[in-house]
Amino acid sequence: DSGVTQTPKHLITATGQRVTLRxxxxxxxxxxxxxxxxxxxxxxFLIQYYNGEERAKGNILERFSAQQFPDLHSELNLSxxxxxxxxxxxxxxxxxxxxxxxxxGPGTRLTVT
Amino acid sequence: xxxxxxxxxHVSVSEGALVLLRCNYSSSVPPYLFWYVQYxxxxxxxxxxxxxxxxxxxxxxxxxxxxxxxxxxxxxTKPSAHMSDAAEYFCAVSDRSGAGGTSYGKLTxxxxxxxxxxx
Numbered sequence: 001d002s003g004v005t006q007t008p009k010h011l012i013t014a015t016g017q018r019v020t021l022r023x024x025x026x027x028x029x030x031x032x033x034x035x036x037x038x039x040x041x042x043x044x045f046l047i048q049y050y051n052g053e054e055r056a057k058g059n060i061l062e063r064f065s066a067q068q069f070p071d072l073h074s075e076l077n078l079s080x081x082x083x084x085x086x087x088x089x090x091x092x093x094x095x096x097x098x099x100x101x102x103x104x105g106p107g108t109r110l111t112v113t
Numbered sequence: 114x115x116x117x118x119x120x121x122x123h124v125s126v127s128e129g130a131l132v133l134l135r136c137n138y139s140s141s142v143p144p145y146l147f148w149y150v151q152y153x154x155x156x157x158x159x160x161x162x163x164x165x166x167x168x169x170x171x172x173x174x175x176x177x178x179x180x181x182x183x184x185x186x187x188x189x190t191k192p193s194a195h196m197s198d199a200a201e202y203f204c205a206v207s208d209r210s211g212a213g214g215t216s217y218g219k220l221t222x223x224x225x226x227x228x229x230x231x232x
Contacts, residue, residue: 002156010185023211033219058218090156101147102220103120104156 003027004105006091012111017077021108022068025072025093031055032064032074033102038087049074081112115140115206130178132191136204136224139185145207146187147220148178153196160202163187174198186190195197199230 003026013019025032034046045058049068062067063081068074078085088109092102120135138144145164149157160170168180178189187204205220 002158004156035184042224043220045219045221048216048219058219084122092157092220100218101159102218103159104149106156 002103006105012106021076023074023091029093031094033092035090117223125229126194134189136187147205149203
């Protein structure tokens with residue numbers, strides 16, 4: 001158990017819908033990262049927050065957004081869903097960004113039908 | 114831009130044999146390097162990391178990796194494979210850029226190598 005929790009574990013929804021994925025980092029970790037894992041794209045970095053502020057952006061679509069709340073949990077919002085958004089979404093946390101290992105949650109498997 | 118190449122999407126070994134999973138990276142400055150393991154239907158678990166201390170890094174479950182700057186490699190090895198090692202392994206690189214010398218820490222992953230262990 002990494003100490004990072006993600007809910008829900010599975011999510012099935014239809015095209016055009018909007019969903020919210022939730023992540024609680026390990027106690028004491030200020031940095032939260034979101035990654036997407038799909039068969040064709042592999043593991044890709046989406047976005048990072050540090051202590052409530054956006055720190056870095058990767059290949060995140062404009063239809064996707066995220067935020068980190070004062071209690072440090074984070075939410076990833078996916079809207080206008082397309083079939084191609086079906087993937088595993090991982091949240092990871094670390095103490096700080098530099099060189100410190102990231103601890104991954106179990107992931108949320110999103111299926112868009 | 115950083116990149117990671119894992120040579121071999123599938124590696125098959127016999128139980129008790131040497132495990133060698135290859136990883137080459139591309140980075141303009143010495144990066145931080147990591148190996149993660151993913152078991153079916155689970156998240157990623159850190160095996161080991163290189164952050165510019167010793168070039169030979171020991172990790173969990175008997176794995177180790179050697180950082181070779183001249184070859185831009187960070188191959189993962191284990192002397193004797195066990196059935197429980199069957200999983201997918203990811204090599205990842207993290208940059209050192211960012212204000213004040215800190216790294217934002219985002220990971221760039223290789224495509225993964227699926228390790229199969231035969232009895």
